[in-house]
Amino acid sequence: METALIIGGTRFIGRYTVEEFRDAGYDVTTFNRGRHDDPFADDDSVSQVTGDRRERDALERAHETVDPDVVVDCVAYFPADVRTATDVFADSTYVYVSSGAAYGVDRTPKREGETPLTDCSPEQAMTDSTETYGPRKAEGDRVVFAAAEAGVRAMSVRPTVVYGPHDYTERFAYWIDRVDSYDRIVVPQDGLSLWQMVYVEDVASALRTVAEEGTAGEAYNVGDEHAPTLAEWIDLLVETCATDVETVGASARELATEGIEPTDFPIYRRPPHLLSTAKLRGLGWSATDHATALDRTVAEHRASGRTGRDHGPDRTVERSLIERLDE
Template sequence: MDTALVIGGTRFIGRHTVEEFLDHGYEVTVFNRGNHDNPFESDDQVDHVQGDRTDDAELASAAREVEPDVVIDCVAYHPRDVRTACRIFDDVDAYVYISSGSAYGAEVMPKREDETPLCDCTEEQAKDDSHESYGPRKAEGDRAVFAAAEDGVNAMAVRPCIVYGPHDYTERLDFWIDRVNEYDRIVVPGDGTNVWHRAYVEDVASALRVVAEAGEAGEAYNIGDRRMVTLEEMVELVADCLDGAEPRSADESSGRSPRDTEVEVVHASERELGIGDLSLDDYILYRDYPHVLDTNKLAALGWESTPVDEAMQAAVDDHLDSDRDGSEHDPGRENEERVLGVLDTL
């Protein structure tokens, strides 16, 4: 039986990745600091090695203890992390680095692995932790993978776009699910045709396994839903998935009674949003220029995408079972009501 070491492995992508490898007959070990609840704590099929992946000695110790065939690196946020891992795991059957669609440095449609330029990365950005340096850091991690492969390491990269699904602690999609569950009129920024490619988390996990088993060293693979939906279509899909759900705050202000899942999408331009002191960029999952990844290279390995309605239903069901509401991304319903009030008079 093959062994898989998942660096990270207890929160979101890593959690699903552990389950994916277990489902396909691997012995799995999770390596992390233990700062978050471990959903596999009572699972005797999953071993746990505690340590800090940024500590070279602790990562090397885990490599010696586990002797993995496959390494999935969920938490390499700096190029140095990738270079170190490629050195420590230079003899494994596959080292798979989770990069990002943000690594691309050109706004084109679609973004292709072997054509679209990557972000540049300065020395300062390589050591930074800011949101602005995230794409450059991930791109430099990709280049570390390519360099390691040239030296004979079986290293590969997987580039997901926005990931969604059960246990998503970012709560990006939770904001929209909560909005649709609580209100019958939903403000959608722009004309509703915005496209920001998304990837269902279980598909990301299966992509990591497929690349580990069938990918080529030194290659990068995009991952995203094979069928994309616009922001407005996403809202309508959420409404369909919420059929029969009980609003979390079923009062007069919600405008919604149980099992009433009809929503009215109200488009609002930058100028119209200004009525409520809002802007297009105040809305999570809005992006001015479409972000689309070509996933044909991954599909050629045998990877398949979950139908988007099935994936969204799983995300909605998980949201309803959780206490997540996406409130940290809320631009303010009171502000939206001011916008809606003015639009009603036009």
């Protein structure tokens, strides 16, 4: 039986990655600080090693304990972390969870090896902020490529925005809550924003696919094979939630009357963000259909108590805007 070490493994992408490898017959161990509830605490088929992934000694202990065939790094947020991990696990297959935010040019679609990555200054490489997230992920990719050149079987997977059950970011939860709770909701700019999403289970299956079939030194985009606009996402959610919702389109000027702007709404983006998934599909990967993905996502959302309401305009403001537009 092959062994897999999942760095992270308890919250969102990590927990589904554990399930993906476990269900595929791997002997799975998670490596994390143990600060979050462990969904596998009662699962005898999943082991845990505790430690801080930013400490080399802790990674070396995990390597010695597990001797993994595959390492999936779900929580490498700094290039230095990737550099240390590819060194410590140089005798393993190493898969780095990067991001579509690593791309530095707005092209539609963005393609691996063709669309340039964003630059990362030494200062950005050490700064934990939203603004430096993309540059840090891009620099992590470059570390992976360098490791592969040195003989490590290291690869990168670049998800776009991830949704699904147990999504603690609550970005998508905002829209589920709106569709599930109200009969009229505001959609910025008539809902024409296109920001490709990806279902969390598909990210997990992509990570295993790349670990098993990928080529060292390569990066692989992962995203839903069909990328709905924001308005189309709302239509899909209306169907899943079995509700009746009227969307009220509002221009940037109309939103400004209530002191808000389009980017205050989750998953709104200009210009479009779309990743080509042809390279990953060439390895045999495929995406879950939206009906199945949303059924699972909405069911967990309703049971979770999460609303996402703090991640977008307040309902009072939204109601005031709707009333203004009705005049």
